[in-house]
Structures are given as C-alpha cells and as structure tokens.
Amino acid sequence: MKSFLNDFCQFLRKYKTSMQTALLLLFIFFFVTLYKIQYKTGIEIIPFLPIDVSGFDQYNENLLVDIDISESALSQQKKGFLFCWVMTAPIHHTSRVKAVNSTWLPKCDAGHFYTTNGHHLSQKIPFHTIFNALPDSYFKLFWKTRLALLYSYKHVSKEFDWYFKGDDDTYVVVDTLREYLKQFDHNKPFYIGYRLKRRMPEHGYNAGGSGYAMSRAAMKIFADELYPSKDLCPYHEWEDLAIARCLGSKGIRPTDTRDSKGRQRFLAWRPEEHFNGDLTRSFIYDKVEHKGFEIYHENLISLHHLQPDEMRLIHGILYGVSSAINKQVETPSTPLETSLSPPNGTIIQ
Ligand SMILES: *[C@@H]1O[C@H](CO)[C@@H](O)[C@H](O)[C@H]1NC(C)=O
Numbered sequence: 430m431k432s433f434l435n436d437f438c439q440f441l442r443k444y445k446t447s448m449q450t451a452l453l454l455l456f457i458f459f460f461v462t463l464y465k466i467q468y469k470t471g472i473e474i475i476p477f478l479p480i481d482v483s484g485f486d487q488y489n490e491n492l493l494v495d496i497d498i499s500e501s502a503l504s505q506q507k508k509g510f511l512f513c514w515v516m517t518a519p520i521h522h523t524s525r526v527k528a529v530n531s532t533w534l535p536k537c538d539a540g541h542f543y544t545t546n547g548h549h550l551s552q553k554i555p556f557h558t559i560f561n562a563l564p565d566s567y568f569k570l571f572w573k574t575r576l577a578l579l580y581s582y583k584h585v586s587k588e589f590d591w592y593f594k595g596d597d598d599t600y601v602v603v604d605t606l607r608e609y610l611k612q613f614d615h616n617k618p619f620y621i622g623y624r625l626k627r628r629m630p631e632h633g634y635n636a637g638g639s640g641y642a643m644s645r646a647a648m649k650i651f652a653d654e655l656y657p658s659k660d661l662c663p664y665h666e667w668e669d670l671a672i673a674r675c676l677g678s679k680g681i682r683p684t685d686t687r688d689s690k691g692r693q694r695f696l697a698w699r700p701e702e703h704f705n706g707d708l709t710r711s712f713i714y715d716k717v718e719h720k721g722f723e724i725y726h727e728n729l730i731s732l733h734h735l736q737p738d739e740m741r742l743i744h745g746i747l748y749g750v751s752s753a754i755n756k757q758v759e760t761p762s763t764p765l766e767t768s769l770s771p772p773n774g775t776i777i778q
C-alpha cells in the first residue's frame with residue numbers, strides 16, 4: 430500500500446513537470462508567433478518586441494535610379510505656390526487616376542502621381558514610378574510616404590511654397606485650399622489637414638486620406654533632419670500617425686484647421702458619415718459640432734473615400750452647375766454667361 434502511494438506521488442510529480450514543460454513550450458510558441466507577426470507587419474502588439482526597420486536601409490533613394498517619369502510629369506511647373514502629389518497603385522490606374530487627373534489635380538501649380546509601374550498609364554498622365562521596388566502592402570505605406578515626401582522636395586522641386594499630399598480617392602477644392610494656405614507663412618513649418626487623435630492623444634496627427642499640406646519649411650526639415658534618422662522618424666504601421674510622430678520630433682504639430690464657426694475644412698470619412706455625424710469616436714480629436722448640410726460650407730477643402738464618378742460629379746457641380754447660380758446671386762444685373770470659371774467662395778477666417 431505504502432509503495433503504491435509512493436509510486437502514485439512520483440507519477441504526479443512527473444506528470445506535473447511535463448505539464449509545466451508543455452505550458453512553457455506553448456508559451457514560447459505563442460511568443461515567437463507574436464514576435465514574427467510584429468516583426469513582419471510592424472503592428473505593435475508587445476511594446477518591447479522589435480519591429481522590422483530594415484526599410485530604412487532598403488527603401489531609400491537608391492530605389493530612385495531606375496524610375497519612369499512620364500512626359501506630362503516632366504512638363505509640370507518647377508516652381509510656384511502649390512505642388513500636389515497623389516499616392517496611387519496599379520489597380521487604380523484606369524479608374525481613380527483618370528478621375529483625379531481630369532478633375533482637381535490640374536488645378537494645382539504642379540500635380541504628380543506616384544505609383545509602382547506605368548501599366549495602362551499614358552504619357553499624358555503625370556506619373557513617376559518611385560515605388561517600383563516597394564511591395565504594394567499596407568504595411569509598407571510608411572516607407573512609401575517617407576520616400577514620396579523626400580522625392581517631392583529633393584528630387585522634383587524645392588521651389589514650391591506648399592506641398593499637398595492627397596490620395597487617389599480624395600477630392601480637393603484646390604481654389605479654396607489655395608486661399609486658405611495664403612494666410613500661413615510657408616517659411617515656417619506647417620502641417621495642415623484633418624486632426625485625428627487615436628493612439629496619439631496629445632497633439633494628434635493629420636489623416637492621410639483627406640490630405641495634408643506641408644509648408645516648404647516643414648519639407649526642408651523633413652528632408653534634411655528627419656528622413657535620415659531612425660530615431661526621430663521611426664516606423665509605425667499607421668503611416669499617417671508615423672508621419673505626425675516624425676514631424677512632432679521636431680516640434681511640428683498639426684494645425685487646428687477648423688474655421689471660425691468650428692467647421693472642419695478637411696473631411697476624412699465618407700461624406701455621408703460626416704453628414705450623419707456617424708464618426709468613430711476613438712479617432713475624434715475635435716468635438717463634432719456640425720453635421721447635416723453644415724459640413725458642406727464655403728471653406729470646405731477636401732472629401733475622402735470617393736468613387737471616381739463621385740469626384741466627377743462634385744467637380745461638375747462646383748465648376749459647372751454652380752457658376753451660373755453664383756453669378757445670378759452675386760450680380761443679378763449681369764446677364765448669365767456660359768463661362769465655366771469657378772465661383773469665388775467667401776473665405777471666413
Ligand atoms: C491628364 O491631365 C493633363 C493636365 O490637365 C492633361 O493634359 C491630360 O490630357 C490628362 N490625361 C488624360 C489621359 O486624361
């Protein structure tokens with residue numbers, strides 16, 4: 430009886446050890462998996478685990494030696510007030526790129542598309558294949574934006590006052606953007622767009638999709654001091670947040686871009702989500718004070734998440750349909766003209 434008990438206790442002890450070993454192995458396996466996911470995607474799961482930063486050495490100016498630049502891109506103005514660049518990818522070449530090229534982009538002093546290759550693009554589209562060695566992955570967006578900012582300033586031109594970044598599903602009221610930017614000094618660093626706060630509660634970051642403008646001074650600081658530094662400009666899987674953190678390390682913070690009535694100039698969600706006030710609360714930096722038709726005001730600059738036909742519709746209504754209405758309202762004695770010149774909105778500061 431006694432020896433049986435002894436045996437049993439021994440068995441238990443042994444069993445316990447192997448359970449612990451199994452748990453330990455499971456834990457190690459789990460940890461290694463998390464490590465791999467975090468390393469590869471850059472999603473911060475466990476803060477002290479490393480993230481793949483090889484992009485700093487891999488995705489740099491060396492990639493710019495073998496790029497295609499279209500005739501239209503080469504013939505764009507080399508200096509002026511407003512430089513616009515649009516990040517795109519081959520799947521959007523026949524849809525979004527066409528719509529952007531035929532609506533708001535030509536209203537900038539220079540407009541450029543940055544993409545991976547020239548598939549289905551004519552020489553009449555101003556494109557540069559600066560991402561040709563970069564994979565089309567969400568997790569590589571930071572490297573793309575980082576390269577695009579440097580490229581715009583250092584390789585295309587240092588002689589614009591403002592550099593505006595838009596997406597291929599953004600509509601920009603370029604005339605209003607111009608008027609708005611005129612009140613800032615481009616020799617001081619500015620970073621102007623729609624402020625979000627999630628994971629960056631203190632100063633916030635500008636949403637990438639509704640676009641943001643950087644002054645020449647901000648571009649210079651980025652190119653000279655931030656781009657080369659892993660510490661000042663670290664990777665984050667949210668590329669827009671990463672850019673804000675990068676600029677923030679030199680004290681460049683998003684500007685409060687609401688107008689005097691608290692209305693947003695840049696809209697980051699779908700128009701109807703702003704219309705219905707149906708926005709993801711955890712991202713909201715500035716309290717939502719306006720919804721319904723109030724979101725469509727005379728100072729509105731950009732809309733995001735649009736289909737190509739929606740961009741054409743907006744453009745047609747702004748520059749076609751409304752020109753006659755504006756004339757009627759403002760100068761009732763003048764006979765209506767067939768001119769398609771843009772309505773001059775009143776800018777409320
Ligand atoms: C793109 O826009 C430019 C500038 O307005 C224009 O000259 C060109 O014809 C457009 N390209 C296409 C393919 O529509």
Ligand SMILES: *[C@@H]1O[C@H](CO)[C@@H](O)[C@H](O)[C@H]1NC(C)=O
Nearest residue numbers: 604759760770771772773774
């Ligand atoms: C509208 O703006 C354009 C360009 O800024 C200017 O030339 C024109 O005189 C303005 N028209 C009116 C009615 O203010």
